[in-house]
Each structure stands twice: as structure tokens, then as C-alpha cells.
Amino acid sequence: MSNFVAMRDSFLERLHESMKEYKNSVFLCADFGSPVVDRIRRDFPDRCINVGIAEQNLINVGTGLALEGYSVFLYAIAPFITMRCYEQIRVNIAILQEVRKMNITLIGVGAGCSYVVSGPTHQCFEDLSVMRTLPNIEVISPSDHHLSAAVVDYALKDLGGCGARYLRLDAQLQNEIYTKECATSVLQNGLCEIIKGSDLCIVSTGYMTHQALKVAAEFNRDGSKVGVIDFVKFLNFNTSELLSVLKRYRKIITLEEGFKGKGGLDNLIQDFVFEHHLSREHDLASMGIPPRYGFQLGSREDIHTAYGIGRDQIAQKVKMLL
Amino acid sequence: MNLELIKEKSKQIFIETIKVHWKSKETRVASSVSPIEIFCVLFYGGLMKYDPKNRFADNRDRLIVSKGHGSICLYPLLADVGYFDKSELAIVGDKESFLGGIPDPVIPGYETVNGSLGHGLGVASGIAKALKLKGKKEKIFVMMGDGELCEGAIWEGLMFAAHHKLTNMIAIIDNNKISMLDFTKKIIGEDSWCEKFQSFGWEVARVDGHNIEQLYSILKSWEVEGDRPRVLIADTIKGRMIPGIENQPLSHVMSISEESYRKILEENKYE
Structure with missing residues (x-):
């Protein structure tokens, strides 16, 4: 394959x-x-x-x-x-x-x-x-x-x-992001910190993890340390690992191809941060689809850009928060 | 088969259903008395295999009660055949009870969730398909109401069951002709269930749903599997034998009056 x-x-x-x-x-x-x-x-x-x-x-x-x-x-x-x-x-x-x-x-x-x-x-x-x-x-x-x-x-x-x-x-x-050998344990764990960063991380899911990795690679080439956490399982994930990983960052951006603020990845992470009393130390931002249905055609990137989650827009958000 | 016994049981179940409703007014009494004879023929007529001591016994016939609200009559019936103690009937709706306004599968004797309408036939089709795949001989009975037949998912299930030749399925329609707000013919047109089911590839029979002999006779003859799934249209009367409620268009949401309640208990009449 x-x-x-x-x-x-x-x-x-x-x-x-x-x-x-x-x-x-x-x-x-x-x-x-x-x-x-x-x-x-x-x-x-x-x-x-x-x-x-x-x-x-x-x-x-x-x-x-x-x-x-x-x-x-x-x-x-x-x-x-x-x-x-x-x-x-x-x-x-x-x-x-x-x-x-x-x-x-x-x-x-x-x-x-x-x-x-x-x-x-x-x-x-x-x-x-x-x-x-x-x-x-x-x-x-x-x-x-x-x-x-x-x-x-x-x-x-x-x-x-x-x-x-x-x-x-x-x-x-x-x-591919993973190997056949590690896939089962990542799935069981429910999340994976693919790039270990220092100050800011992007928590993303599905296709958007590929986008997060590309954006992080650009910043990290210039000496920054942007982390990427791939979020895989929305129930029964390893909460202690998520907690210990998030504790190392002060700035978190959630990134998903889903409506923003409607109960998806962003709200899961926000609730998690709040429940574990991390909110005071953490700067949280979320990127997702705005509350409307669009009819934009073109490439996936064109559509993402129309919705405000294009790769450049993600990079701008990272730059702003760094 | 002693059909007189089934008639006696029907009367007993009617009286006890009225008492259950009197205890917990949120139960739907009108749609729960229309299928009494159908359930009694199934449970007391030896036409359905069940084991109250082992509710999920592998060799049981499966009964899916799709019109959940309108099956409160099963509370006294299931107690009578031994699924649970009759003392449960006195506490319906109470904190300690598992018998609620709408039956849930926490009740021994109920297989699936029934409060939301239109699910039973499709789920039953899956069960029927599974039993066919395993080469098992058990039957699947599905009880639906005519008002419920407005739900589109049922018609998806009907097509599936006919195409897959699920001859181990028998659907029964408690055709009491009244939905929640009105007569079904005023909501969705004149009754043409026989033609509709036939055109969907089902074998159809129609009987008086309060006539024990007719119900028993057709269901007995259906013990031998046919070449298509089968549906029995059982013509019934909603709220039957309840003064002030019988055949009233709004009977679904009506509760029994104190006067009617006393009258039913005093006269102890059911025919």
C-alpha cells in the first residue's frame, strides 16, 4: 500500500x-x-x-x-x-x-x-x-x-x-501520519502529540491535523516550537495524558472542519481546560466553520479560505498568538 | 385450544389495565385497550414461544411492540404469565417501579425501546434477517398502530422485509383508526392498508381485532411459513368499553373519569 x-x-x-x-x-x-x-x-x-x-x-x-x-x-x-x-x-x-x-x-x-x-x-x-x-x-x-x-x-x-x-x-x-505498528495504541489512547512544542499548540482532528502539521512545520523551520496534538477519539480518551500535555502549553488553538462553538472539538477542549482549572494560565483560541452554509467551489483550500480556516489564516492566527 | 379461556383472560386484562391507568394517569388507556385480544391470543393461545424465567432465551419468538404507548395492557398480562410479580401493578409510575407511562426495555418482556414510533418494523426486520442467516426457526411478531404507519421508516422496512423474503415475520396492525388528534382517515386519507401492504410485497389478512376466534384462526394458520412476510390488519375500537372514551377522536389524550372507573369496576363487564 x-x-x-x-x-x-x-x-x-x-x-x-x-x-x-x-x-x-x-x-x-x-x-x-x-x-x-x-x-x-x-x-x-x-x-x-x-x-x-x-x-x-x-x-x-x-x-x-x-x-x-x-x-x-x-x-x-x-x-x-x-x-x-x-x-x-x-x-x-x-x-x-x-x-x-x-x-x-x-x-x-x-x-x-x-x-x-x-x-x-x-x-x-x-x-x-x-x-x-x-x-x-x-x-x-x-x-x-x-x-x-x-x-x-x-x-x-x-x-x-x-x-x-x-x-x-x-x-x-x-x-500517512502514523505507522501500522503504532496506530492501535494511538487509537486506544485517543490522542497523540505529534510535534512537541514549547509555548503554543494546535489541537486538531481529522484532515485538519494535516493542515496543522504543515503550518507548524513552517514556523518550526524558523526556530519556533509550535506543537501539534492530533485528537482522535471524543470519548474514552486518555484524560491524564491530555492534561499533562496541555499543561506544557500556555496557548492552545483548536482546529476542526466543523461548526465553531457548537459542541465539537473546540468545546471539548474548552470544557476540559475549564474542568481541570487550566483556564487562568491558558490562552484559548478556536478555528472552525462559521455558522453559515456556503456554496463556494474550487479546491478544498479555496473552501477553507472562504470559511476562514485556510492554511494562511491558520498561520496568521498562530503568529498573532505566538 | 380453549378460546373461552382467552376471552376470560381478555376481560381480566381489561379490568386490570383500567386499574393501572387509574393508578398512573399518564399511561395511554384508549390505545392500550384496543389491542387486548391480539396480545391475549398471542400469549395465551400457544402461538408465541416465550419464557418468563429466561426473557432472552435463544429459542423464544421475538415480540416487538412498536406502538409502545398503546400497550399498557401488557403490564397486567406480563405479570399474569410470570415475567414479574403482580404487586408491581400497584406501583406503576412510582419511584420504585419499572412500569412507566411508556414501556421501556427495562421491563421484562419488552425487547426494544418503544416510546418513539416507527422503529419496530425495521428493527424486527434486522432480527428476522439475523435469524434467517443463522438458520433459526423462531418467529418475529411486530405490533404497530395504524396512526404509527405515517412514519416513513416503516415503509423502508416493509420494502426490505419483502425483498429479503423475511417469511419469519408477522406484523400486526392494531387498526383502531384514531391517531392522537383525530381519526386517521381525516389526517392521512381513507384506510387502504390492505392494498398498500400487498403492493409492498406482503401477504395480508384482515380480521375483527376483538374477535378471539378470528384472530386465533388466522394466526394459527400462519404457523406454517409462507413465501412472503405477513401482516394482519386487526380492526379494533380505540378506548373500547370505556364510557366517554370509546371511539372518541381525542381519546388518545383522554383520561378515564371517576364515574366511568367506578362503573367499569362495579359492572365488571367485558364482552
Whole structure:
């Protein structure tokens, strides 16, 4: 596998391999595929079900299979597998898990602006906050294909102990950040300080970690020490590690392809800082999508710039705070 | 099968449902009396395998009560068949109770969350698919209301179940013809459920939902699996036998009056 891989391909490849061993695993999609899905369909015709363009039924049918002991993987486009069927997720996964243990993984493809020119119906700026508000579901936002592939084993063995999880995947090919060997421990940990800085750090998630790394590299070439923390898991993350890492910085910028101040990464970090009494010593800034739906076309960077989270705009924010 | 016994049980369950509602007024009484005979035929007619001592026994038939609000009659019924002690019926809605205004799966005998409508058929389809994949013979019963059929997710589930030939599924519609605010025909048009289900690939039968003989006869004949999933339209009367509530368009949100309550208990009549 090259170093430039789609998160969904590595995830589906690993799932395809695992379905041979884990005979109680089933894969369901809402008429959404990929070449690897075609292979799953070919090799496991009984355990690969396309329910059609019907996300509500995707969740309901998946729940029924999970109640009978199957490890269920549900696959669709990110905004549709979260918000189109939110009530089904709330009732049949989040509430029902209080009484009946299930193993369900929701896989949403198209985090943030990753469907670049498909507009606001297919872009997804709400999933981090709306899914994070539900109890009993982990939100996992990987930044590369090693992390996304590691989620297969994590899910099949329910290593998070939560039973259900929402995996938020970028739709585009991305460079690797991690190695196959370290991915499982990063996933288990839920966060990783990729660049150790001195005074200022960027806490980012998903694709934006790639942007944070590029911005930090520019500053650090000139002698600054901008840290980058990749935030991967929005529940059951290693709180003591986050605390000890954040304590080393006085300035924190959160960076996400999600609505700003609406309960996503920024609010998670702000709450964490507040709860652990770090706020007095810390300067906090957040960068995210402003509260509007845009119709900007062009490259992903063009769209980010229109929303105020382009790479230059991130660099300006860092410069201002340094 | 002693159908007279089921009739006796229906009367007993009716009286006890009224008492449960009197104890906890937030329970929905009108929609909870319309399916009494349907549940009694399932539980007392030997048509559904269940084990109160082992509620998740592998070889049980699964009952998904999709119209959760309108199933308070199951409280006395589940107690009667041994899922929990009858003393629980006296404390419905209290701090110590697990029997609430809307049934939740903390109640032994309930499989899923039922307070939000339109989920049962899809979840049941997943269960049915799982049992088919495992080559198991157990059946899945789904109880829905006609008002609930406005929920679009049900129709997604109906298409799925027919396409996947989930012949282990039997849906039952408690067709009491009244939703929360009015008669369903005034909200969503004249009743054409039979044609709708047939066109979605389901085998359909229609009976008087208060007639034990008719209910038993069709469900007994359905013990042999068919070539399609099945739906039984059971015509019922919302709030049946409750003075002031029976067949009233707003009966869903009406509570029983003290006069009616006394009358029902004194006359002890149910036919």
C-alpha cells in the first residue's frame, strides 16, 4: 500500500480480511460503495447487505442484527448516516444500549469539506457535535489510513468497551501520519502529540491535523516550537495524558472542519481546560466553520479560505498568538 | 385450544389495565385497550414461544411492540404469565417501579425501546434477517398502530422485509383508526392498508381485532411459513368499553373519569 491512501479503503481492506475470521460480522450500506465494498459483496454475499437509499432503515436493520449477536458495520455518507437517521441512532443504539449490549460501528464517509465541490448537503460540519452529545457512542475521527484501519480490530473486539462507535472518515486520499505498528495504541489512547512544542499548540482532528502539521512545520523551520496534538477519539480518551500535555502549553488553538462553538472539538477542549482549572494560565483560541452554509467551489483550500480556516489564516492566527 | 379461556383472560386484562391507568394517569388507556385480544391470543393461545424465567432465551419468538404507548395492557398480562410479580401493578409510575407511562426495555418482556414510533418494523426486520442467516426457526411478531404507519421508516422496512423474503415475520396492525388528534382517515386519507401492504410485497389478512376466534384462526394458520412476510390488519375500537372514551377522536389524550372507573369496576363487564 502506498503512503497516499483513502481512510475508507484501508478500513474496508482490513474489514474484508477480518470478515473471514469473524463470521459474526456483517456489513450493511445505504447504496454507497467502493471497489473494496465490491469485493466484500463478492466474497461474503450473505453478510453484505445494501438496504438501498434508506439510512433510517440501515440503523434499524443493523440494530436488529446486533441484538442477535452480530458485529454490525453500517456504511454511508457522513451527514446521512448521522443526521438523516439521528432519531434511529438515539433510540435504537444510544438508549437501547443502556439495557442491551450491542456491537455497532457507524462509518460515515465525507467528513468536513472532503466532498469538495458537492456543496453543503454532502459536506459535514455537524457530526462531531451531534454525535458527541449522545451517550454510549464513541466518536472516532482518524487523521490517516493506519488509524482508520486499526478501528476494525478495535470494533470487533470492542476495545473501547462502549459497544457502539461513529467513525468519521475523510473522503480524499491523505498522506500517512502514523505507522501500522503504532496506530492501535494511538487509537486506544485517543490522542497523540505529534510535534512537541514549547509555548503554543494546535489541537486538531481529522484532515485538519494535516493542515496543522504543515503550518507548524513552517514556523518550526524558523526556530519556533509550535506543537501539534492530533485528537482522535471524543470519548474514552486518555484524560491524564491530555492534561499533562496541555499543561506544557500556555496557548492552545483548536482546529476542526466543523461548526465553531457548537459542541465539537473546540468545546471539548474548552470544557476540559475549564474542568481541570487550566483556564487562568491558558490562552484559548478556536478555528472552525462559521455558522453559515456556503456554496463556494474550487479546491478544498479555496473552501477553507472562504470559511476562514485556510492554511494562511491558520498561520496568521498562530503568529498573532505566538 | 380453549378460546373461552382467552376471552376470560381478555376481560381480566381489561379490568386490570383500567386499574393501572387509574393508578398512573399518564399511561395511554384508549390505545392500550384496543389491542387486548391480539396480545391475549398471542400469549395465551400457544402461538408465541416465550419464557418468563429466561426473557432472552435463544429459542423464544421475538415480540416487538412498536406502538409502545398503546400497550399498557401488557403490564397486567406480563405479570399474569410470570415475567414479574403482580404487586408491581400497584406501583406503576412510582419511584420504585419499572412500569412507566411508556414501556421501556427495562421491563421484562419488552425487547426494544418503544416510546418513539416507527422503529419496530425495521428493527424486527434486522432480527428476522439475523435469524434467517443463522438458520433459526423462531418467529418475529411486530405490533404497530395504524396512526404509527405515517412514519416513513416503516415503509423502508416493509420494502426490505419483502425483498429479503423475511417469511419469519408477522406484523400486526392494531387498526383502531384514531391517531392522537383525530381519526386517521381525516389526517392521512381513507384506510387502504390492505392494498398498500400487498403492493409492498406482503401477504395480508384482515380480521375483527376483538374477535378471539378470528384472530386465533388466522394466526394459527400462519404457523406454517409462507413465501412472503405477513401482516394482519386487526380492526379494533380505540378506548373500547370505556364510557366517554370509546371511539372518541381525542381519546388518545383522554383520561378515564371517576364515574366511568367506578362503573367499569362495579359492572365488571367485558364482552
